Amino acid sequence: MTNEAIIQLKDIDVTFHNKGQTVEAVKHVSLSVERGDIYGVVGYSGAGKSTLVRVINRLQRPTAGSVEVNGQDILELSSRELRTARTKIGMIFQHFNLMASRTIADNVGYPLKGRMSHADRKQKVAHLLELVGLSEKATDYPAQLSGGQKQRVAIARALANDPEILISDEATSALDPKTTSSILALLKRLNKELGLTVVLITHEMEAVKEICNKVAVMEDGEIIERGDLVSIFSRPQKPLTQDFINTATQINQALEKIFRQADSLNLSESQQLVQLQYVGASTDAPLITELYKRYGVVSNILYGNVEILQDTPLGNLIVVMSGDPDKLAAAWQYCLDAGIHITHLNPNDSEVA
Amino acid sequence: MNLLAKYFPNAVTMKSDFVQATGETLYMTAITAIVAGIIGMAIGIGLIVTQPGGILENRVIYNILDKIVNLCRSIPFVILLAVIAPLTRIIVGTAIGTTAAIVPLVIGSAPFYARQIQNALAEVDRGVIEAAESVGSGPIAIIFRVYLKEGLADIIRSSVLTLISLIDLTAMAGAIGGGGLGNLAINVGYSRFETDVTVMAMLIILVIVFAIQLIGDLLARHVDHTA
Numbered sequence: 398m399t400n401e402a403i404i405q406l407k408d409i410d411v412t413f414h415n416k417g418q419t420v421e422a423v424k425h426v427s428l429s430v431e432r433g434d435i436y437g438v439v440g441y442s443g444a445g446k447s448t449l450v451r452v453i454n455r456l457q458r459p460t461a462g463s464v465e466v467n468g469q470d471i472l473e474l475s476s477r478e479l480r481t482a483r484t485k486i487g488m489i490f491q492h493f494n495l496m497a498s499r500t501i502a503d504n505v506g507y508p509l510k511g512r513m514s515h516a517d518r519k520q521k522v523a524h525l526l527e528l529v530g531l532s533e534k535a536t537d538y539p540a541q542l543s544g545g546q547k548q549r550v551a552i553a554r555a556l557a558n559d560p561e562i563l564i565s566d567e568a569t570s571a572l573d574p575k576t577t578s579s580i581l582a583l584l585k586r587l588n589k590e591l592g593l594t595v596v597l598i599t600h601e602m603e604a605v606k607e608i609c610n611k612v613a614v615m616e617d618g619e620i621i622e623r624g625d626l627v628s629i630f631s632r633p634q635k636p637l638t639q640d641f642i643n644t645a646t647q648i649n650q651a652l653e654k655i656f657r658q659a660d661s662l663n664l665s666e667s668q669q670l671v672q673l674q675y676v677g678a679s680t681d682a683p684l685i686t687e688l689y690k691r692y693g694v695v696s697n698i699l700y701g702n703v704e705i706l707q708d709t710p711l712g713n714l715i716v717v718m719s720g721d722p723d724k725l726a727a728a729w730q731y732c733l734d735a736g737i738h739i740t741h742l743n744p745n746d747s748e749v750a
Numbered sequence: 751m752n753l754l755a756k757y758f759p760n761a762v763t764m765k766s767d768f769v770q771a772t773g774e775t776l777y778m779t780a781i782t783a784i785v786a787g788i789i790g791m792a793i794g795i796g797l798i799v800t801q802p803g804g805i806l807e808n809r810v811i812y813n814i815l816d817k818i819v820n821l822c823r824s825i826p827f828v829i830l831l832a833v834i835a836p837l838t839r840i841i842v843g844t845a846i847g848t849t850a851a852i853v854p855l856v857i858g859s860a861p862f863y864a865r866q867i868q869n870a871l872a873e874v875d876r877g878v879i880e881a882a883e884s885v886g887s888g889p890i891a892i893i894f895r896v897y898l899k900e901g902l903a904d905i906i907r908s909s910v911l912t913l914i915s916l917i918d919l920t921a922m923a924g925a926i927g928g929g930g931l932g933n934l935a936i937n938v939g940y941s942r943f944e945t946d947v948t949v950m951a952m953l954i955i956l957v958i959v960f961a962i963q964l965i966g967d968l969l970a971r972h973v974d975h976t977a
Contacts, residue, residue, distance in 0.1 A: 454884055476888070484886040494881035497976045498900050508885035510895060538975040551881075558885060 402465075403562060403594050404430040404453055409462035411448050411618075422448040423459070424618040430611075432561075435588050435595040437605035437626075439641055440615035446598045449615070450564050453596065454486040455479055467561065484508070487555030491567035493547040495539040501550050502526065502535040508557040525553040529583065545576035552583065556591075563587070565597045569604055581607045602645035606630070610707055614638045627709045631676040631738070648672075648713055651700040652742070655715060662717065669725060670699075673714040674738040684737070685716075694720035694728040715742070760939075761950040767934060772954055774848045775930035778920045781852050783913060786860040790912070793819065793860070794867025795893055805879065805889050815864075822861035827919055830854055831926055851920070851928030859916050866908035874900045903974035910966030914959050921955065931955055 411423040422445045430436045438446045451457035452464055455471050464471040466486065474482055495504050506522040513521070526532045529549040539547055548568055555563055565584065569577040585608045587593045597609060605612050605626070613623040614637060622629065622638045630646075633639040643649040655662070655670070664670065673684070688694045700715040718725060732739055755762050793815055799805050800812040825833070831854045835845040838853040874897055882896045898905070924932030931951040939948030 456880060456883060480886040480888055482886075483884060486884070488881070488884040490877055490881060492875075492877055494875065494877040496878055496896065496900055498902060498973065507882070507895070508887075511891070540975055540977055554881070554885065 401432050402429045403432045403434075403467055404428070404596070405463075405465040406449070406452065407463045407465075409449065409452055409464070410460045411445070411452065411457060412460045421618055423452070426462075426615075426618070426620050428613060428620065428623075430594060430596060432594055433588070433592055434611055435585070435597060435609045437597045437599065437609035437612040438615060439599060439602055439605055439612060441600055444615040445618040446615045447566055450566060450596055450598055453562070453564060454483050454488065456488075484558035485560045485562065487558070487560035487563040489548065489551045489555050489563065489565050489568045491570050493539070493544075493551045495547055495550055495554075497539055499538075500535065501531065501537050501539070501542070504539065504550055505553045505557060508554060512558075521557065522553075525556055528556070528587075529553045543576075544572050545580060548572065548576075548580050549583065552580075552587075556587070556593075560593070562594045562596065565595060565599075567598055567600070570599065570601070574603075577601075577604065578607065584608060602641040606645050606704065606706060614641065625707075627676065627706050627711065630704070630706055630711055631674065646702055646704060646713060648700070648702065648715075651702075651715060655699055655742075664717065665719075667721060667725075668717055668719045670715070670717055670742040671729075672740040672742055673712075673716065673732065674740070675712045675736065677709050684732070684735070688718075688728045688731065691731065692720060692724040692728045694718050694724055758946040758950055760944040761946045764934075764938075764947065767938075768931075768950065768954065771924075771929065771931045771934040771951070772958075774928075775917070775920050775924070775932070775955070775958070778848055778851055778855060778923065778928065778930055779913065779916055782855040782859060782916055782920070785852070786856045786863055786912075786916070787909070789856065789860040790863025791867055793864035794871065795897070797864065797868040798871040798897065799889065799893065803876075805883070805892055819861040819864050822857060823865070827854070827858045827922055828926070830858055831923060846927045848929040851923040851930075855916065855919055855923055858919050859912060862915065863908070863912045866912055867905065870904035870908045871897050871901045873904050903970045903976075906966055906970040906973065910962055910970075913962050913966075917955060917959060917962075 406426065406428040409423050409426045410421070413420045413422055426449055428449070438450065440446045448457055452459045453466060453471070455464070458472070466482065469482055471479070471482060496507065499507065502522050505525050506518050509518045509521060523532065523535070526535055529552055531546060531549050531553070534542065534546065539550065542550065551568075563584070569580050572580060581604055584595055584597070588595055588608075597604065599605060609626055611623070611625050612629050613620045614629075614635065615621070616637050622633065622635045629638065630642055633642050640649075643652075662670070685696045685698070688696055696716040696718050698714060698716050700713075702713045704711045718728065720728065729739055761768070796815050797812065797819070800808040800815070802809070802812070834854045834857060838845045838850050841853055842850045844850050878900060879892060879896060882892050887895070920928070920930055921932030921935070924930035924934075925936040927933075931954055935948045935951035939945060939951060
């Protein structure tokens, strides 16, 4: 994988005028996606993420800014050139958008109509259906398929023109968790096998966590935070990012439970509720034992979770530490030196971090 | 046959008149359906693609088409028949007769059909259009391979509706000089107090209408794969 940017959005503004009201859906956003990336764009609905990615294939013309895809200035293209450029940018949608009147094979072959001979098309469609694991459904109609199968058909259709980029606009949002995982696994496989660059729009950090290598967080039409997956997950800067991540790692739920039972914890002066976060190798260190051996600090684990992100372990522990105040301070310093991030939690402050 | 003679004493003696009138009605309906079908289809597609948010959004063309359709649909057909007579004379050479009736019939039914087509195509999911755009389809491909294909079941249902209302119009046109079953029912049956002729004309029209409805329903069901 090279470091060449395949998608380059610069200073994108998208402003809608509707009945005298002006809505700035996207404000001054720049985004650079490199070849081979699976780039997640996360945000709540209305954050402008869909509008932003629709700029990539000019389904949405930006009010200002520049769009470069594969070295081509998308905004300068004539409509004929744009259509050719679009064949290299596949797109899948939340509601699949299949044609109800066409069979599965016809849906997949639709983009190839008029572009290749009937025999070639048939062969290509068979190959695409095999790729997404739906060969036996070729003669069915979309209404006969489940949501996950429909999305696989949509993916096969999006791949018909051999695109280099696949834009996934909330493609898993209408699916159950298990189906979501299988669709995400398929996208990951396509990324690896075909070198497909994927831009994944979602409001679920879980989806990002599973397959993305980079992520941008959007709020109110702006990208408020971006970076590679591991650093965003281990060191989120903005409250919204932290919120997304805590939901994805289920720490929010754990904290909520712990805080609800704060009274029964009965923390004394010499006890502290802390959250320990560690990335990579430090996961393996026998931390709890070490703290006891060195400082006589006893740690009672209330919650533990390890995520593997891009082959990097990311651990989260919520523990109650007991010991003399100076010993506790020394123990925390030891953690910090070991590269472990410590958050002191106040059980009486019911606001979840 | 005796029963027929008993209840339709006048009608049984006019067999050839009925055959000819039925032929005229079918002729007016068929020719009008073809001409108005093409015009209505074109205007309906024009409306859908130029409407705000359409694939060839164009406010001016949309408003012109929209106003024409509304205007034509606002004129009661019987009045249209009279008003349009000079134009009919220019086009056909005469304002009376079966062929002459086709001009007002086209003008009366094409806008109706255009609106029906517009409504049928409006049912096509915007997301599907967008998906087609995203794979590089141009406007022509989207019209023929998406709109008309996806909207086909609804187009058939609208066409049946239009055809049936067209038969209604042919009866009216027939009554004032266009020939056909309407002419027979009014100018023979009603005016000469031969009620059985009117009833027979009505029955034949009902048979035609039911046949169209039946075939249309079967066709629509055949192409509809939404459920």
